[in-house]
Amino acid sequence: MANFLRLPHPVAAAALASLIVGGPCIAPMSVAFAEPGGHRERSYQNTTAEVEAQSATRRHSLESVLGREVRTRVEEDVGRIIDLLADRYGHVQAAVIEFGGFLGIGTRKIAVEWSALRFEQDGRKPVVIVELTRDELRVAPEYKQSEPAIVRRASE
Amino acid sequence: MAGSARGLRPTASDLDRTAGAPDPGTPPRTGQRGLDWFNFFVADIQTGFGPFLSVYLTTQKWTQVDIGLVLSIGSIAGLLAQVPGGWVVDLARSKLRAAGLAVIAIGLSALLIALAPTFVTLVAAKLLHVGASSVLGPAIAAITLGLVGHAAVAARLGRNARFSAIGNGLAAAVMGACGYFISPQAVFLVTAALAIPAQLALNSIPEAAIDPVRADGGNGTKTEEGRHVGHVGISSLLRKQGLLVFTLCILLFHLANAAMLPLVGSDVTMRSSRWATALVAACIIAPQLVVAAISPKVGELAQDWGRRPLLLIGFGVLPLRGALLAWTSDPYMIVAVQALDGLSGAVLGVLVPLTLADVSRGTGRFNLAQGIVGCATGVGASLSTIGAGVLADKLGTSIAFAGLAAVAVLAFAAVALLMPETRSVPRQDGKV
Numbered sequence: 034m035a036n037f038l039r040l041p042h043p044v045a046a047a048a049l050a051s052l053i054v055g056g057p058c059i060a061p062m063s064v065a066f067a068e069p070g071g072h073r074e075r076s077y078q079n080t081t082a083e084v085e086a087q088s089a090t091r092r093h094s095l096e097s098v099l100g101r102e103v104r105t106r107v108e109e110d111v112g113r114i115i116d117l118l119a120d121r122y123g124h125v126q127a128a129v130i131e132f133g134g135f136l137g138i139g140t141r142k143i144a145v146e147w148s149a150l151r152f153e154q155d156g157r158k159p160v161v162i163v164e165l166t167r168d169e170l171r172v173a174p175e176y177k178q179s180e181p182a183i184v185r186r187a188s189e
Numbered sequence: 190m191a192g193s194a195r196g197l198r199p200t201a202s203d204l205d206r207t208a209g210a211p212d213p214g215t216p217p218r219t220g221q222r223g224l225d226w227f228n229f230f231v232a233d234i235q236t237g238f239g240p241f242l243s244v245y246l247t248t249q250k251w252t253q254v255d256i257g258l259v260l261s262i263g264s265i266a267g268l269l270a271q272v273p274g275g276w277v278v279d280l281a282r283s284k285l286r287a288a289g290l291a292v293i294a295i296g297l298s299a300l301l302i303a304l305a306p307t308f309v310t311l312v313a314a315k316l317l318h319v320g321a322s323s324v325l326g327p328a329i330a331a332i333t334l335g336l337v338g339h340a341a342v343a344a345r346l347g348r349n350a351r352f353s354a355i356g357n358g359l360a361a362a363v364m365g366a367c368g369y370f371i372s373p374q375a376v377f378l379v380t381a382a383l384a385i386p387a388q389l390a391l392n393s394i395p396e397a398a399i400d401p402v403r404a405d406g407g408n409g410t411k412t413e414e415g416r417h418v419g420h421v422g423i424s425s426l427l428r429k430q431g432l433l434v435f436t437l438c439i440l441l442f443h444l445a446n447a448a449m450l451p452l453v454g455s456d457v458t459m460r461s462s463r464w465a466t467a468l469v470a471a472c473i474i475a476p477q478l479v480v481a482a483i484s485p486k487v488g489e490l491a492q493d494w495g496r497r498p499l500l501l502i503g504f505g506v507l508p509l510r511g512a513l514l515a516w517t518s519d520p521y522m523i524v525a526v527q528a529l530d531g532l533s534g535a536v537l538g539v540l541v542p543l544t545l546a547d548v549s550r551g552t553g554r555f556n557l558a559q560g561i562v563g564c565a566t567g568v569g570a571s572l573s574t575i576g577a578g579v580l581a582d583k584l585g586t587s588i589a590f591a592g593l594a595a596v597a598v599l600a601f602a603a604v605a606l607l608m609p610e611t612r613s614v615p616r617q618d619g620k621v
Contacts, residue, residue, distance in 0.1 A: 099250040115247050131247065132458070135469040136365050137240030139454015168462050175455075177582065178253070 096159060103130050103150075103161045111163060111170060118144060118182055127184040129176050130163070143173040149187035220336055221345075223393035225352045227288070227332075230387035231325065232356025234295055236364050237376045238318055240451070242302070245373040249306045259308070263315035267323070268567040274323025275560020278331055279405045279420060279553065288328040289391050294321035296384025303377035326563060327556035330542040332394065334555060335404025339613075343543050347488020350538035351481050354531075358477030365470055406546060406555030420553035431548045432558060434607045436565045438504070439541065441600035443569030445507055445593045446533065448577030452593075453514060453523055456586050461520040468520050472527040479531020480538060487539045495612045496544055497604075503536025504601040511594025515587045547611035 103111045112132025119125050127144045134140035151162040163170070164187045173185040237245075246256045281287040294317050301314040329349065337345045368376045405420065427433065454469045461468055491499050506529050513526045541562060549558040573593070580589035 097250050099252070100248045113247055116253055129253075131244075133465050133469070134240075134454050134458055135466055135473060136236070136361060136368070137242070137244040138451055138473060139456075139458050139469045140240075140244070141455050141458050171459055171462055171465070175582075 098128070098152075098161070101159060101161055103132070103163050105163055105165065105167055105170070109167055111167065112140075114161060115142065117147075118184075127182060128161075129182075130170075132170065141171070142176040143170060144176045144182045144184045145170075145173070146184050146186045149185070220394035220398040221348075223390050224332065224336065224345075225348065226390035227387060227394070228329065228349045228352035229356040230383055230390055231292070231329065232353040233360040234292070234299070234380050234383045234387060235322070236357065236360035237299065237380045238295075241364070241368065241373070241376065244368070245302070245376065246306065246311070248373050251306070255308060259311050259315055262312055263319055264567070264571060266316055267319035268564055268571070270319050270323035271563035271567060272557070272560040274320070275327045275556040275558065275563065278324055278327040278556035278559075281328075282401060283396060284328050284331040284335055284399055284401065284404050285391060285394060285396055287324055288332060289388060291321040291325035291328060292384050292387045292391065294318070295325070296381045296387075299377045299380035299384070303374050303381065323560065323563065327559040330546070330559060331404040331556050332399055333542070334406065334546055335399035335401060336394070338400070338403055339546060339550060342546055343492040343539070344485070344488045346539045346543050347485040347491075350484035350487070350535060353538070354477045354480035354484065354534070358474045358481065361473050361477070362470065402553070404555070405553040406549040406551065406558075407553040421551075423554070423557065426549065426552050426554040426557060429548050429552065431544070431609050431611050432561070434603070434609070435544055435548065435611075436562050438500075438600060438603045438608055439537075439562050440565040440569040441596060441603055442504060442507065442533075442537065443566050444573045444576075445511065445597035445600055446530075447570035447573035449511065449514065449530070449590070449593055450527075451574060452577055452581060452586055452589055453527060456518075457520050457523055460518065464520070468524055471524045475524060475528045476531035476534050479528055480535045483532070484535045484539055487535045488543075491539060491543055492612070495610050496540060496547065497608065497610045499536050500540055500544075500604050500608060501601070503533045503540065504597070504604045506532045507597035508594045508601060511590050511597050515590035515594060544611050547613065550613070 098114050098117070101114050103114060105111055112130045114128045115131045116129035117125050118127040118129065125147050127147055128150060129142055129144050131140050131142050145163060145165070149164045151164065153160055153162055165185065170185070174183045176182055243256050243260060246259070278284065278287055298314040298318040298321070301310050301317070330346075333345050333349055334342050364376045364379065367379060407420075450472065453472050457468045457472065458465045487499060510526055510529045510533075513529075514523065517523060517526065542559065545558045545562060546555055549555040552558075573596075577589045577593055580592050
């Protein structure tokens with residue numbers, strides 16, 4: 034069981050809730066980031082339009098990861114991210130994934146190490162690839178909100 | 190549609206025209222087919238509102254806290270609504286109208302869930318749904334009793350259970366596929382759309398075919414215009430022999446039963462890798478096939494043998510199922526054991542409304558009695574999932590199944606030792 038990382042209790046409880054500022058329904062938003070190192074002379078007084086006009090800026094599409102589909106490497110549909118677990122410094126350590134069951138009956142929740150997840154695109158649809166097999170996931174210990182999270186780490 | 194085709198027959202069209210009640214002795218032919226389809230579509234529209242709602246809200250980027258809150262509000266409101274729901278159906282002049290309004294409310298609720306999944310609309314939709322369901326359940330049984338009368342109600346309840354099981358099984362398969370291949374949102378749009386055929390089926394049952402006094406379990410005598418005549422006080426309903434004992438039996442049954450399927454589902458999800466989804470689906474659908482196959486026979490036997498032998502079979506299967514689930518770990522064996530649930534399901538589906546019709550006979554409070562037992566069902570089911578969840582967490586799934594089996598033994602003992610036979614012996618003149 035060396036593959037399981039035990040997070041201290043209060044840390045596990047500090048979940049994603051604070052990240053979800055807009056309530057249950059958040060539209061995907063686009064944010065313009067300045068290219069590192071470029072245009073340092075530009076002051077903060079720039080309007081948004083001016084910033085967007087800069088050729089040196091890059092548009093990042095930021096989207097909520099809640100509800101995002103999770104698959105294994107071999108394209109198996111596994112489940113969805115339903116929560117994130119952060120440590121006391123605010124660094125996200127694990128994602129809670131819900132999978133299995135039928136019509137919501139018999140689903141299981143497990144916590145998977147954040148670094149075991151790869152964020153990729155399937156056409157226009159963002160998906161998360163988990164670096165574990167279906168069999169490794171299904172036997173991982175159940176995640177329970179009231180107990181210290183046992184996190185499934187990536188298998189090497 | 191079936192109703193209008195049958196309306197061409199002289200007997201049926203006569204029935205349509207007469208404002209008064211049909212002759213209690215002969216069950217009318219008209220309306221039977223409509224009631225079949227109504228049972229079928231109501232079972233369909235209730236499928237998406239179960240645990241699937243939380244899957245859908247997850248895809249709508251809801252947090253677990255908000256999902257838990259909405260579901261808790263829904264289940265508490267659902268418990269509180271049962272008794273008032275039954276009480277309202279007793280007072281409703283038209284049981285068909287009550288059922289129709291409930292179906293519209295459920296369709297509206299599904300539409301709200303599909304189109305505007307915000308916290309406030311979801312709470313509203315959930316309240317609308319539980320309120321409507323608390324009316325719809327008793328109303329279907331009331332329509333049934335009002336349509337065929339006490340003498341023929343056992344067989345007709347068997348037929349109801351068959352059509353709702355077909356609806357349940359088919360809807361689980363179709364909606365599961367719909368959620369998987371199209372989108373979880375599509376499930377609620379389909380649900381809202383299915384309210385239309387449900388309404389059409391209901392419309393094909395002629396109002397005149399439903400005797401409102403008989404539908405409340407009234408004694409059949411009514412004054413010129415007094416529809417409330419024959420509604421006894423609530424306290425004298427509660428004093429009816431068997432009602433409280435039966436309520437206790439049903440509470441214990443659901444305390445033992447409700448957590449079994451979710452536990453089975455997560456157990457199968459853990460044990461089987463490739464076929465988990467199909468196996469969990471089989472665990473849900475297989476019992477419905479059994480119910481569809483045997484319920485009419487259960488209705489028939491309940492009339493021939495009496496109620497007690499069937500209740501003992503239905504309650505007796507439950508501890509056996511719990512014990513087998515505690516013992517086996519093979520996913521395919523689990524599906525086979527789950528099919529036993531169909532036996533209990535058929536017995537409960539027929540015998541709950543039937544026993545209540547027996548017990549409340551002459552009180553005009555048939556639907557209130559259904560509300561009381563509905564509340565007991567909800568309390569038992571909620572405590573079951575909480576209790577079994579704790580047991581499974583602390584001591585493992587097998588111990589949880591064993592615990593549920595122990596409660597099931599208690600439920601069986603309650604039926605065996607306390608529950609009287611409620612079938613009334615037909616009178617000499619043939620009228621029942």
